[in-house]
Amino acid sequence: GENVEQHPSTLSVQEGDSAVIKCTYSDSASNYFPWYKQELGKRPQLIIDIRSNVGEKKDQRIAVTLNKTAKHFSLHITETQPEDSAVYFCAKTGGFKTIFGAGTRLFVKA
């Protein structure tokens, strides 16, 4: 019910390549799916979000897709840059309670 499964836990890509992080959930109450980026030693900050009535949203090099029927959503980062290196968290929100995935540590090699 409450958990969000996030994969992979670690991802290493070459600069310029794409990165994809996937999350799954099991409840039916969640209606808002944010993604947070946490740089080393910093606080998590929202980078993109999607609501349950939308299938895809894009903001420059990042995009998020949601399949509400299958209960999974994904973050796509294109043309990765070294400054994209960070920990990324997916999350689900229902009733203003936000539950996070375990995080993906992304390394972008120059």
Add this chain to the structure above:
Amino acid sequence: DADVTQTPRNRITKTGKRIMLECSQTKGHDRMYWYRQDPGLGLRLIYYSFDVKDINKGEISDGYSVSRQAQAKFSLSLESAIPNQTALYFCATGTDRSLNTGELFFGEGSRLTVL
């Protein structure tokens, strides 16, 4: 700048001691949260509050208590600290429920070490 402020930022204590982590915000948000972060486990919700008279347990509330002293203040207490409560603790706020955006704004974190 309107922000979320946590004190202390770092604390080392001994097993059995009582510890309080404090959070204050100038964003005017109704919703406040406490999360703990452990490597490989992400951010886990401890308690959350929608207003001064509303307190809700999260995923891992055992061993913790909270107090919402005012709309802008939300404190987390460990009545008798134990080593497995060593973690990075984050306070977060959320916008008014009527807007339903869901975004959380985090403080800078409080690193707690229990020896």
